Amino acid sequence: MGQMPWPQCLLAVIAGGKQPDPFPSLVVGSDRPHKWRLVSVGERGHILQRKRIPFMSLSEPLRYQRIVPLLQVNSMSDTLEYYQQVLGFALDFLWPSEVPAREAIWAAVSRDGAGFMFTMDLGTSSSPFIAEKGNGVVFYLIVADVTALYKELVERGALVVQDLHDFAGRLQFSVADPNGYMLAFSQPFT
Numbered sequence: 001m002g003q004m005p006w007p008q009c010l011l012a013v014i015a016g017g018k019q020p021d022p023f024p025s026l027v028v029g030s031d032r033p034h035k036w037r038l039v040s041v042g043e044r045g046h047i048l049q050r051k052r053i054p055f056m057s058l059s060e061p062l063r064y065q066r067i068v069p070l071l072q073v074n075s076m077s078d079t080l081e082y083y084q085q086v087l088g089f090a091l092d093f094l095w096p097s098e099v100p101a102r103e104a105i106w107a108a109v110s111r112d113g114a115g116f117m118f119t120m121d122l123g124t125s126s127s128p129f130i131a132e133k134g135n136g137v138v139f140y141l142i143v144a145d146v147t148a149l150y151k152e153l154v155e156r157g158a159l160v161v162q163d164l165h166d167f168a169g170r171l172q173f174s175v176a177d178p179n180g181y182m183l184a185f186s187q188p189f190t
Contacts (some may be wrong), residue, residue, distance in 0.1 A: 068108070069139065070117040073179045077102040079118050082178050083109045089116070090174045114141050138174070138182040146171045146187050153185075 014153045026170035073079040080101050083089040089109035094101060101107070116139075143149050150173050155187045161182065174187035 012113050016111050024058065066115070068115045068117055069183055070119060071179065072121045073118045074121060075102070075178070076104045076107060076118060076120055078178050080107060080109070083116065086179075087111070087153065087175075087183075088156070089114075140186055142186045142188050144183055144188070145183055146173070149185055 019131040077100075080091065080094075084091060087113040092108040092110050092115070094104045094105065105120045106117065108115060110116075147164065153175060154160060158175045159177070160173065161176050162172075162184070164171055164173040167186075170187040170189065172184055174182055174184040176182055
């Protein structure tokens, strides 16, 4: 089957036909990438209206998948030991990979869908754009059974700073890590 002439192709696009978009990935001079989507066409195939669509909404692979905070730490080995042995996270990577944990400058851990990356404090925490470690940030981790997790982490020796309690209709508790970061574990928000 050959290609349709332009007017029919444009109408097929409007009608949801299988023909390709006549303006594939048309990006026009702008500081924000975007694409034009055909909205309506006149009787002779003249474009009557086009709609500008933000680039990020064009395809599924461009959607945010998850956030993984990068935390500056004082001791990579102490941090990894706490997150693995006490909080139950698995080591995903260590960089450089050929050195022991105490000499690594970057690492990542994860448990289920939650993850953290760590980097050694390289003296940048005094920069005006980087807050002191642990200052003003609480990481909320939503879990299915917060009571069971509380019992598990207490048994493993977590640094509990807020016991299991009801807050705004849901159970939660908080722990600190060796660097002063706060992690709150909560039932799902409803």
